[in-house]
Amino acid sequence: MFFPDAHNHLQDPRLAESREEIIAAAKKSGVARMVVNGTGEADWPEVAALARAHPGLVIPAFGLHPWRVNERGENWLATLRDFLREFPSAPVGEIGLDRWLPGHDLPAQEKVFRDQISLAQELRRPLVIHCLKAFGLLEKCLRDHFPLPRNFLLHSYGGSLEQTKIFAALGGWFSCSAYFFLPRKAAQQAVFQHIPLERLLVETDAPDMRGPEELSPHPLADREGNPLNHPANLPAIYTAAARLRGMEPTAFSAAIAANFQNFFR
Ligand SMILES: [Zn+2]
8 A cells, every 4th residue: 555644744853763763664554655844944954864865755845834933044045945946846844824832923924934935836836834723814825825836735734614615715735634533623523524535635743743542553752751653653544534534445545645646746
């Protein structure tokens, strides 16, 4: 089976010590491709290094994450452009808007987000978007830049079905992570049941967004012993998502793999 991971952070420092074992375990479990999302100037070089070291496995993405906007240096946009030019198939991500973060600086987030949408338009790249509690502003930004040359992915999507219709009409795709299979996230499972199948992707967001125990067959923890989401947990998420959609797992995985090719090309 071909299991592509639409979103993870393999470059995360919490994975540094066991990164090669993690990559080997992910491949062994059937993970065939993974989009590794940079979050700022500090980790873009590591994302690029992983893409150079694992060209068949890693699709790099470069973007300034809303949590990192106030760490940006003067030349961040030029540096970002350089990384994107080196990797012509790299999406612009992870970028976005977040009003959930304590002390969020929304004006700075919006400025940085719009700058990166413009860069994606210039370079004709898809966008990988993080959005928490800011869907109204997200819609406004996307409408102002409409139409985009390539589509955008709302990763670990937490919006409503109404919002799904709005974003789908603007060229949105949606990805599901293990986190939404926690019992308290039942409302979001209902949304994922109704997202158009051809706009759906599956992700781990590893090492974060760990789901229930049964979707975490590969144990992993940080130095303090806090559990982490292992990239090799991906096939278990596919199985759960297939069940949610009422589809046979092989047919579901084939459909999502085709979507992945379509979106990331
Ligand atoms: Zn992420």
